Amino acid sequence: MQPMRLLITRRSIRRFRPSPVPDDLVRRLLETAIRAPSAHNLQPWRFVIVQDSGARARLGRALTEKMRLDMAAEGADAALIAARVERSLRRLNEAPLVILFCRDVRMVRVDAPEEHLMGVQSVANAALYLLLAAHAEGLGGNWICWPLYAQAETCAALNLPSTWEPQGMLFLGYPAEEPGEKTLRLLEEVVQWM
Ligand SMILES: Cc1cc2nc3c(=O)[nH]c(=O)nc-3n(C[C@H](O)[C@H](O)[C@H](O)COP(=O)(O)O)c2cc1C
Numbered sequence: 001m002q003p004m005r006l007l008i009t010r011r012s013i014r015r016f017r018p019s020p021v022p023d024d025l026v027r028r029l030l031e032t033a034i035r036a037p038s039a040h041n042l043q044p045w046r047f048v049i050v051q052d053s054g055a056r057a058r059l060g061r062a063l064t065e066k067m068r069l070d071m072a073a074e075g076a077d078a079a080l081i082a083a084r085v086e087r088s089l090r091r092l093n094e095a096p097l098v099i100l101f102c103r104d105v106r107m108v109r110v111d112a113p114e115e116h117l118m119g120v121q122s123v124a125n126a127a128l129y130l131l132l133a134a135h136a137e138g139l140g141g142n143w144i145c146w147p148l149y150a151q152a153e154t155c156a157a158l159n160l161p162s163t164w165e166p167q168g169m170l171f172l173g174y175p176a177e178e179p180g181e182k183t184l185r186l187l188e189e190v191v192q193w194m
Pocket of ligand 1: 013
């Protein structure tokens with residue numbers, strides 16, 4: 001695909017065919033992601049390929065327990081909590097491939113808020129590279145922010161190093177949907193020419 005066409009046609013895909021994503025393809029996606037730009041070239045990204053069904057179950061339990069607590073604290077009623085938990089867990093379980101992406105908090109030049117923010121931005125670049133690589137390979141994917149709301153719980157569930165700070169996860173697989181039209185803000189609204 002032409003590079004510009006690739007960028008323009010990428011969309012979030014939330015429904016997948018059940019076929020697994022071969023390991024060599026997963027490797028190619030990761031080889032692309034690690035080439036993303038990062039502040040000071042520190043490459044602070046860390047990836048967890050959640051393949052094992054036990055790990056996925058532990059991740060699902062940790063995320064949903066925290067979701068229940070957070071929603072209850074916000075005063076949501078039990079039926080709404082149950083519905084949200086059920087829907088989120090179903091999406092997690094139906095994704096053929098789950099890749100958690102984290103920031104290694106040690107990967108900063110100096111311990112300053114701006115440097116940590118650049119680390120987060122760098123990890124986001126790698127996640128986007130991964131999504132674009134997946135699209136180039138005929139896969140679809142969706143960025144999921146859920147782990148951001150349960151960072152400690154996610155680390156504990158997957159037994160991650162204490163310096164790995166979960167930023168999000170990608171659900172990936174062969175697409176089973178055509179996304180609808182996307183509303184775009186006009187250039188005039190988002191750009192200033194000077
Ligand atoms: C930081 C970030 C967090 C996101 N979190 C979620 C999420 O938790 N669940 C979800 O379904 N989509 C999530 N998305 C996908 C956005 O909803 C999607 O990119 C947006 O609606 C634009 O649609 P498109 O990706 O098809 O262009 C997230 C995207 C980004 C960049």
